[in-house]
Amino acid sequence: MSEPTSLDTDQPLLVAEGLAKNYGQLAACRDVSFSLYPGEVLAIVGESGSGKSTLLQLLSAQLAPSAGRVSYRMRDEVLRDLAELGEAERRFLFRTDWGYVHQDPAQGLRMAVSAGANVGERLMAVGWNHYGRIRDTASGWLERVEIDVGRIDDAPRTYSGGMRQRLQIARNLVTEPRLVFMDEPTGGLDVSVQARLLDLMRNLVSELGLAAIVVTHDLAVARLLSHRVMVMKGGRVIETGLTDQVLDDPCEPYTQLLVSSILPP
Amino acid sequence: MTAMIDIANAEKTFTMHLQGGVELPVVRGVSFHVEPGECVVLSGPSGAGKSSILKMIFGNYRCDGGRIGIRHQGAVIDLATAEPRLVLSVRRSTIGYVSQFLRAVPRVPTTDVVAEPLTVNGVAREEARERAGRLLRRLNIPERLWCLPPSTFSGGEQQRVNIARGFISDLPILLLDEPTASLDAANRAVVVELIAEKKKRGVAMVAIVHDDEIRHLIADRIVDVTSFAAAA
Numbered sequence: 001m002s003e004p005t006s007l008d009t010d011q012p013l014l015v016a017e018g019l020a021k022n023y024g025q026l027a028a029c030r031d032v033s034f035s036l037y038p039g040e041v042l043a044i045v046g047e048s049g050s051g052k053s054t055l056l057q058l059l060s061a062q063l064a065p066s067a068g069r070v071s072y073r074m075r076d077e078v079l080r081d082l083a084e085l086g087e088a089e090r091r092f093l094f095r096t097d098w099g100y101v102h103q104d105p106a107q108g109l110r111m112a113v114s115a116g117a118n119v120g121e122r123l124m125a126v127g128w129n130h131y132g133r134i135r136d137t138a139s140g141w142l143e144r145v146e147i148d149v150g151r152i153d154d155a156p157r158t159y160s161g162g163m164r165q166r167l168q169i170a171r172n173l174v175t176e177p178r179l180v181f182m183d184e185p186t187g188g189l190d191v192s193v194q195a196r197l198l199d200l201m202r203n204l205v206s207e208l209g210l211a212a213i214v215v216t217h218d219l220a221v222a223r224l225l226s227h228r229v230m231v232m233k234g235g236r237v238i239e240t241g242l243t244d245q246v247l248d249d250p251c252e253p254y255t256q257l258l259v260s261s262i263l264p265p
Numbered sequence: 266m267t268a269m270i271d272i273a274n275a276e277k278t279f280t281m282h283l284q285g286g287v288e289l290p291v292v293r294g295v296s297f298h299v300e301p302g303e304c305v306v307l308s309g310p311s312g313a314g315k316s317s318i319l320k321m322i323f324g325n326y327r328c329d330g331g332r333i334g335i336r337h338q339g340a341v342i343d344l345a346t347a348e349p350r351l352v353l354s355v356r357r358s359t360i361g362y363v364s365q366f367l368r369a370v371p372r373v374p375t376t377d378v379v380a381e382p383l384t385v386n387g388v389a390r391e392e393a394r395e396r397a398g399r400l401l402r403r404l405n406i407p408e409r410l411w412c413l414p415p416s417t418f419s420g421g422e423q424q425r426v427n428i429a430r431g432f433i434s435d436l437p438i439l440l441l442d443e444p445t446a447s448l449d450a451a452n453r454a455v456v457v458e459l460i461a462e463k464k465k466r467g468v469a470m471v472a473i474v475h476d477d478e479i480r481h482l483i484a485d486r487i488v489d490v491t492s493f494a495a496a497a
Contacts, residue, residue: 010350037350040350195371195372196372198370198371199370199371199372199373202370206385224370227349227350227353228349241327241349242324242349242352242353244325245324245325245326245327245349245352248320248325248326249279249320249325249326249327251280251327252282253282253283256281256282256283257282257283260283
């Protein structure tokens with residue numbers, strides 16, 4: 001029985017092997033292994049303290065693992081251990097090839113400079129220097145994330161929470177990253193604003209063919225955005241699979257508890 | 266095999282951990298096949314496991330044993346053991362599914378809900394929308410509703426949107442879970458027509474229908490699910 005060739009030739013973008021992180025006696029994250037493919041959206045779900053945010057930091061090289069490793073396929077197609085990258089390569093990842101969307105937009109934006117500069121800054125960091133082109137690209141991105149271009153010179157501290165989050169997304173996507181990390185991207189927003197943001201993210205991810213790793217405690221977010229889901233508890237991945245399969249046919253006691261705890265609207 | 270679907274000894278049990286680990290056997294020894302251009306109707310009383318079998322074929326429910334052979338892109342794969350990426354690929358290019366209830370994304374207009382199975386396969390948005398419009402018109406969804414998200418529609422309208430979404434693409438396998446349940450006679454007739462057209466194109470279908478008249482009109486073969494009952 002052979003698998004279709006399109007899958008055989010596909011190479012993973014990011015590979016985690018035996019990842020662990022200990023804080024003294026506390027094992028915040030234990031033995032996590034998985035592969036993420038280009039264009040694939042993976043949701044990491046679990047309650048507070050389950051280790052999902054620690055895992056996201058390990059995967060995005062913001063935290064050094066106590067054991068195991070993370071490898072990433074650079075644009076030259078070579079899979080490289082993140083711990084062994086040089087400073088220039090790390091900078092390339094953070095500034096260009098990766099995006100990181102924080103739960104609190106204030107952490108991912110510069111609140112006192114204009115929206116246009118927030119988006120343009122990432123372009124300048126990769127060598128763009130033509131003011132007109134930078135401004136055009138920035139306005140194009142504001143439109144894509146449904147921000148009135150008339151607000152391009154305003155600083156994000158004058159924006160609403162939903163607008164700030166959309167601006168943070170524009171700032172991240174402007175360099176055409178191949179992988180975006182998202183930490184509770186809809187966390188601090190009203191429900192109506194959440195739906196709009198989710199729909200926007202869903203479209204952008206599929207139009208741009210982005211791979212994404214989304215940490216969320218909200219199973220509805222996982223269902224809407226992700227192809228695959230990993231359920232975490234006590235620092236371990238306890239269940240993993242196709243998102244609708246895990247949510248509609250959960251096997252582990254804890255996953256069944258999570259799924260059955262959703263309140264009907 | 267020439268069959269599009271070839272299921273052998275598939276079984277499914279739910280373990281309810283929140284109810285003290287009670288085991289709920291659903292089906293066992295599920296074996297049947299579906300040829301191209303054939304509509305197989307699953308029969309049996311409510312709770313016999315018909316919908317569960319459809320969900321297993323779609324990869325929505327896990328299969329605890331046996332084999333679900335699916336002809337996919339010229340090869341035969343076992344959906345019961347396929348990794349998630351392969352299941353997604355099967356759903357994109359081989360198996361369509363009309364579920365009992367529409368699960369729509371907030372904010373997405375009806376036309377785009379219907380057109381999505383085409384756009385994910387690379388059909389241009391304009392062409393996909395035009396084909397969506399044609400199907401919505403056939404299914405008597407008034408044009409003024411097309412730009413609205415279907416979440417506010419009546420049950421029958423939502424079901425027709427769901428049917429349009431399921432029938433729009435040219436996938437070789439189609440699973441239908443009570444596609445006519447809340448439709449009036451005129452719209453039921455449209456669905457019967459759509460099914461006949463799919464058969465002509467060689468699409469293999471598995472359907473659940475409770476209406477005897479509809480079943481008589483669409484079924485080439487009936488598989489009685491009670492023989493797969495897994496009562497312990």
